[in-house]
Amino acid sequence: MGLGGRTVVVTGGTRGVGAGIARAFVKAGAKVLICARRPPEAPVAGTEFVPVDLCDPSAVHTFFDALPRLDVLVNNAGGAPYRPLAEAGAERHARVIELNLVAPLTASLAAYAHLRRAGGSIVMIGSVSGTRPSPGSAAYGAAKAGLENLARSMAVEWAPDIRVNTLVVGMVRTELSHLHYGGEQGVAAVSRTVPLGRLADPSDVGGAAVFLASDAAAYISGASLLVHGGGERPAFLDAATANRAEPAEPTYQED
Numbered sequence: 001m002g003l004g005g006r007t008v009v010v011t012g013g014t015r016g017v018g019a020g021i022a023r024a025f026v027k028a029g030a031k032v033l034i035c036a037r038r039p040p041e042a043p044v045a046g047t048e049f050v051p052v053d054l055c056d057p058s059a060v061h062t063f064f065d066a067l068p069r070l071d072v073l074v075n076n077a078g079g080a081p082y083r084p085l086a087e088a089g090a091e092r093h094a095r096v097i098e099l100n101l102v103a104p105l106t107a108s109l110a111a112y113a114h115l116r117r118a119g120g121s122i123v124m125i126g127s128v129s130g131t132r133p134s135p136g137s138a139a140y141g142a143a144k145a146g147l148e149n150l151a152r153s154m155a156v157e158w159a160p161d162i163r164v165n166t167l168v169v170g171m172v173r174t175e176l177s178h179l180h181y182g183g184e185q186g187v188a189a190v191s192r193t194v195p196l197g198r199l200a201d202p203s204d205v206g207g208a209a210v211f212l213a214s215d216a217a218a219y220i221s222g223a224s225l226l227v228h229g230g231g232e233r234p235a236f237l238d239a240a241t242a243n244r245a246e247p248a249e250p251t252y253q254e255d
Contacts, residue, residue, distance in 0.1 A: 001214035004029035006118075007069045008213070011054055011107055012077025013047065014040035016174035017125065020202020021074055021209045022047050028210045035063060036077060054103040061110045070114035072213040075104035075147075076125040080140035082180075093139035100143035105150060112158070121163040121221075123209050124151045128170045128228050148224055155222030163221040165212045170228025173199040195230030 003025060013022040013034030025032045026046035034044060035052040043049075052063045054077050064070070078100040083092070108122055115122065129137055130144030148166045155164040171181075171190060177199070181190045191198045208227050211217055 001210055001216050002029050003072075003210065003214060006071035007031045007033070007067070008072040008074065009033045009035065009064075009067075009070060009107075009111070010047075010074040010076055011052075011104075012036050012079075013044065013074075014038070014049070016176060017169065017172055017202050017205050018076040019044050020204075020206040021076055021125075022206075024203060024206025024210045025072070025074075025213075028214070030072070033067075054107060055098055057106050057110075060103075060106050064107070064110040064114065067114060069118065070111055071118045071120040072123065073107060073111045073115065073120070074123045074125065074209055074213075075107055077103060078125070078140075078143075080137050082136045083139075084136055085138050096139040097143045097146075100140055101146045101150070104147060108154065108164075112162070116158070116161045119161060121165070121213050121217075122151070122154065123212050124148070124164070124166040125205070125209075126151075126166040126168045126224065128168060128226075128231075131168065132232075151224075152222045159221060163212075163217070165217070165220060165222070166224045167205060167208050167212070168224050168226045168228065169200070169205055170194070170226075170231070171199045172202060172205065174202060193232055194228075195233065198229065200227060200229060 008025045008030045010018055010022045010032060012018040014036045022032050022034050022044050032047040033050055034047050035050045037051065037053050039049050050063060053059050080096045104124060124147050126148045127144040129141035130148055134141030151164045151166045158164065173187065177187055181187050205227055208225055212220065212225065
């Protein structure tokens with residue numbers, strides 16, 4: 001899955017999952033550009049950072065127009081704070097949708113000409129939040145559901161020149177995990193709900209992104225690859241009383 005000689009843009013690649021993706025492409029031999037509003041607190045080795053406000057269409061088009069070449073676009077930038085629907089106005093939820101759905105569309109359109117010339121690919125970073133109810137992050141979940149559908153439509157409209165796929169990512173352990181799961185005890189408790197017994201590492205997502213962008217996935221387009229450690233154990237299994245082992249009969253020892 002070597003990507004030597006190819007240029008990759010990872011949006012929001014300054015930390016967490018994005019930085020893990022960027023590192024994976026560097027390891028695969030690609031030239032990697034990361035873009036976000038603010039530079040990384042610690043440089044991501046082997047990458048070049050370019051400041052871009054991904055919610056500013058003009059700035060996004062200026063960035064992509066200046067590139068001499070582009071082979072892969074990874075639409076990773078996104079996220080949302082915990083925010084119950086009734087505790088914020090529609091305009092705040094709309095900003096979440098703008099970042100997680102409209103911004104990837106803007107970047108993809110800006111990159112289209114480059115990717116078409118190169119026969120390149122787009123990797124959308126989706127989320128399991130887009131496939132299940134997401135209380136506390138409903139706008140984010142809705143945006144990620146839309147992103148997956150957008151990727152499928154792009155894959156059909158832009159074929160055969162550009163492949164478009166989605167990574168449907170589960171829970172990942174990053175430097176911000178405590179905001180979602182609490183401290184070490186919270187992370188450990190949440191990890192036990194995952195069939196593989198742990199949260200993903202950013203490198204797990206990075207490896208999957210490299211695969212989808214590589215020639216090894218040359219016939220894969222319009223696909224959604226689940227990177228979630230087996231998903232979540234259905235809650236009803238722990239609540240149901242059927243099919244449980246019967247308690248052992250007590251034994252007694254005579255004196």
